[in-house]
Amino acid sequence: xxxxxxxxxxxxxxxxxxxxxxxxxxxxxxxxxxxxxxxxxxxxxxxxxxxxxxxxxxxxxxxxxxxxxxxxxxxxxxxxxxxxxxxxxxxxxxxxxxxxxxxxxxxxxxxxxxxxxxxxxxxxxxxxxxxxxxxxxxxx
Amino acid sequence: xxxxxxxxxxxxxxxxxxxxxxxxxxxxxxxxxxxxxxxxxxxxxxxxxxxxxxxxxxxxxxxxxxxxxxxxxxxxxxxxxxxxxxxxxxxxxxxxxxxxxxxxxxxxxxxxxxxxxxxxxxxxxxxxxxxxxxxxxxxxxxxxxxxxxxxxxxxxxxxxxxxxxxxxxxxxxxxxxxxxxxxxxxxxxxxxxxxxxxxxxxxxxxxxxxxxxxxxxxxxxxxxxxxxxxxxxxxxxxxxxxxxxxxxxxxxxxxxxxxxxxxxxxxxxxxxxxxxxxxxxxxxxxxxxxxxxxxxxxxxxxxxxxxxxxxxxxxxxxxxxxxxxxxxxxxxxxxxxxxxxxxxxxxxxxxxxxxxxxxxxxxxxxxxxxxxxxxxxxxxxxxxxxxxxxxxxxxxxxxxxxxxxxxxxxxxxxxxxxxxxxxxxxxxxxxxxxxxxxx
Numbered sequence: 001x002x003x004x005x006x007x008x009x010x011x012x013x014x015x016x017x018x019x020x021x022x023x024x025x026x027x028x029x030x031x032x033x034x035x036x037x038x039x040x041x042x043x044x045x046x047x048x049x050x051x052x053x054x055x056x057x058x059x060x061x062x063x064x065x066x067x068x069x070x071x072x073x074x075x076x077x078x079x080x081x082x083x084x085x086x087x088x089x090x091x092x093x094x095x096x097x098x099x100x101x102x103x104x105x106x107x108x109x110x111x112x113x114x115x116x117x118x119x120x121x122x123x124x125x126x127x128x129x130x131x132x133x134x135x136x137x138x139x140x
Numbered sequence: 141x142x143x144x145x146x147x148x149x150x151x152x153x154x155x156x157x158x159x160x161x162x163x164x165x166x167x168x169x170x171x172x173x174x175x176x177x178x179x180x181x182x183x184x185x186x187x188x189x190x191x192x193x194x195x196x197x198x199x200x201x202x203x204x205x206x207x208x209x210x211x212x213x214x215x216x217x218x219x220x221x222x223x224x225x226x227x228x229x230x231x232x233x234x235x236x237x238x239x240x241x242x243x244x245x246x247x248x249x250x251x252x253x254x255x256x257x258x259x260x261x262x263x264x265x266x267x268x269x270x271x272x273x274x275x276x277x278x279x280x281x282x283x284x285x286x287x288x289x290x291x292x293x294x295x296x297x298x299x300x301x302x303x304x305x306x307x308x309x310x311x312x313x314x315x316x317x318x319x320x321x322x323x324x325x326x327x328x329x330x331x332x333x334x335x336x337x338x339x340x341x342x343x344x345x346x347x348x349x350x351x352x353x354x355x356x357x358x359x360x361x362x363x364x365x366x367x368x369x370x371x372x373x374x375x376x377x378x379x380x381x382x383x384x385x386x387x388x389x390x391x392x393x394x395x396x397x398x399x400x401x402x403x404x405x406x407x408x409x410x411x412x413x414x415x416x417x418x419x420x421x422x423x424x425x426x427x428x429x430x431x432x433x434x435x436x437x438x439x440x441x442x443x444x445x446x447x448x449x450x451x452x453x454x455x456x457x458x459x460x461x462x463x464x465x466x467x468x469x470x471x472x473x474x475x476x477x478x479x480x481x482x483x484x485x486x487x488x489x490x491x492x493x494x495x496x497x498x499x500x501x502x503x504x505x506x507x508x509x510x511x512x513x514x515x516x517x518x519x520x521x522x523x524x525x526x527x528x529x530x531x532x533x534x535x536x537x538x539x540x541x542x543x544x545x546x547x548x549x550x551x552x553x554x555x556x557x558x559x560x561x562x563x564x565x566x567x568x569x570x571x572x573x574x575x576x577x578x579x
Contacts, residue, residue: 043441050229051271053554059566067565072557078271088563093164096564113567125163127273 045132051078053128055088055095061112062086062097071135073097075128090125091116097130143373144257144280144307146248147287148231148268150224151275151295151302153244154182157223158213160273161553161561169210173198175426175455175489177214177547181385214549217427217488221449222554224486225431226272229445232436234264242386243429243486247284261303281306284375285368288325289315289343309371316369319343326365334358343369387425389414390484396435397480403432404470410485411466415459418487419514424455426489428462430469433482444480446473449555455491458510459517462487 046052057071065086067073073088081087083102088095089109098109098116107118118124150156154172159165169186173179179197180187190208192201198212205212224243232238237249253260261278269275279290280303290306293315297304306312322332324343338357340346347369355363364374389410397403407430418425431447438444448469456462466485551559 048271049445050226050233054557054560055563056560057565058562059564061565061567069565072560073563077273078267090163091564093166094564095161095163095561111567127163 045074045134046076047131048076048078051128052076055097057097057133064112065099066135067097067130067133068135071133073130074132074134076131077128079129079131081126081129086130088127088130090127095127100126100129142251142307143282144250144253145282145284145287146235146250146261146278146280147241147284147291148227148246148248148264148276148278149291149295150227150244151277152182152184153224153274154213154215154220155184155187156274157216157220158550159184160223161550165211169208170213171201171205171210172213172215173548174215174491175451178491181215181489212548214547215427215489216550216552217429217449217451218552218555219550220488221427221429221447221486223272223274224429225445225447227268227274227276228431229433230268230271231264232433234267240388240390240484240486242388243488244385247287250280257307258303258305261305262301265302275302277302279304279306281312282371283368283373285325285365286312286371289319289323292319292323312371313344316343316347321346324365324369326361331358331362385488385490387414387417387423387487387490388484389417390431390482392482393480398476398478400471400474403474403480403483404467406483407466407470407485408463410483411462412459414485414487415457415462415514416518418457418490419518422493423490424457424493425452425462425487426455426491427451427487428465428469429486429488430466430473431482431484431486432470432473432480434478435481438479442478444475444478446475448472449488451489455489456507456510457493458514460510 053075055073055075057067057069057073060069062068067086073086075088079085081100081102083100085100087098087100087109089098089100090096091098091109096111098111101108101110101115107124109116109118109124155170158170158172165184167186168184169190169192170184171180171187171192172182174181174195177198179195180192180201181195183192183194187210190204190210192204192210204210220243227244228238228240228246231246231248235248235250236252239247241247250257250260257280261280265276265278277291277295279287279292279294281287281290286306289312290304293306294300294302294304306315319342320332321327321335321340321343322329324346327335327346335341335346335358340349346366349366351363351366354366367374391406391410393406397406411428427449429447429449431445433445434443436443450465450469452461452465470483551561553559553561
């Protein structure tokens with residue numbers, strides 16, 4: 001559980017953490033000492049394996065943002081939520097998927113039918129930040 | 141500069157694993173039962189407050205469970221093994237030297253931190269909890285035994301905020317005055333009684349006893365404990381007493397290993413050592429975790445770490461059975477093309493061997509034969525030197541696959557696609573989304 005405290009500083013990133021966003025995988029610099037390998041979706045989708053979990057979506061409320069019933073979300077707990085991110089939030093003791101909103105000191109969770117405001121003194125538990133959705137077409 | 145050793149210990153680890161995917165259980169009493177739902181092996185603080193003791197048979201606490209609505213889980217070692225691996229992996233990214241001591245404990249060498257110690261430990265604690273969802277406590281001191289003491293206080297006293305730095309001798313003195321000998325690492329109830337017969341009841345008395353006398357009257361291990369209580373490092377990982385719940389053997393290799401065969405050999409060696417320790421302490425194990433890891437300094441594409449946890453049909457202590465499961469584990473997680481630099485095993489779900497209960501499917505004769513063989517092997521190894529008798533790392537034939545009794549087991553949230561945690565994306569509240577999805 002990570003109760004969201006706006007004053008909380010981010011945990012230190014490990015020294016060897018490299019953010020590999022946008023790196024063209026499979027076209028390494030010739031100076032680097034590794035052979036070309038088949039592309040690995042795991043590496044593409046999971047930046048921090050120790051902090052990454054997969055969860056299954058139950059319901060249709062998030063279809064507007066491309067998340068469907070039965071989809072798998074890739075959830076990275078090491079990311080601090082920022083305005084607009086899709087998050088897994090604990091609401092009434094359950095894991096739910098919502099859009100996280102933050103304007104100045106105002107925090108709320110956005111859902112299709114009702115927004116959930118976070119009032120002063122509430123502890124909002126953001127379980128993790130969803131980084132990708134895996135949607136199978138059911139052809140297999 | 142003086143040494144600073146940190147002990148990072150997961151709080152009520154098995155319960156914390158269950159709560160991660162069932163957040164409605166926060167602040168509610170929860171217990172986890174051992175294999176075959178025998179007795180409580182993990183308790184939330186709320187369950188402890190109800191008077192549910194450690195390792196108490198389930199039938200003796202059933203009335204408490206019913207009266208107070210305690211949530212009960214069968215043990216789910218695949219889940220605990222995976223989350224343990226995540227915690228250790230996170231620690232390895234944050235600290236230079238990590239020794240995995242048990243499924244939920246690791247020692248870190250933080251000697252170079254100086255006066256930043258407290259701050260770093262606090263952010264480390266926050267980081268582990270955020271990344272893995274498992275709350276931890278951290279105790280720091282000049283030796284492992286004192287780090288254990290520091291951790292114990294960090295865990296029990298809310299004022300510490302989960303971190304206690306006990307590098308100051310004056311603080312050590314104050315802490316040891318309040319503890320009994322039985323609260324010290326490696327001092328079990330038998331030793332505690334024998335010490336009491338000599339008039340030694342408090343931890344500070346033990347610290348101030350003459351090490352030579354302790355060695356003569358008791359043994360060399362307790363002498364090391366005395367030295368460690370004085371702030372002198374005397375305990376290597378191999379001498380460390382086993383925890384009540386797990387035995388760990390792991391090594392960082394001298395050179396990188398890419399092939400399966402040397403990894404199998406290394407893991408087989410760890411299994412032999414751990415099994416020997418298991419039998420020495422007259423314990424049996426119901427579950428074995430194997431892990432492989434590349435160096436944390438490897439390039440992003442060359443980083444790999446994985447673990448595999450096998451739950452045994454019945455608890456054993458014989459090397460061949462454990463080897464068979466460990467070898468299957470290694471093969472399941474080995475990936476070609478990576479340069480491994482670390483491997484290890486953790487024996488979980490430990491019980492005293494006298495608690496062994498035969499099941500309908502037990503082959504008692506085979507078990508007795510195996511016990512006799514193990515006695516001979518251990519005897520020969522102790523006479524001829526460790527490793528005189530080794531096992532060819534191969535299986536001992538097919539085991540039929542049936543399930544141990546585990547009626548209250550939570551889903552394999554992190555190791556099975558069919559059992560992923562469910563997240564709600566609808567407005568119908570009032571149903572629990574994490575109930576097992578069984579087709």
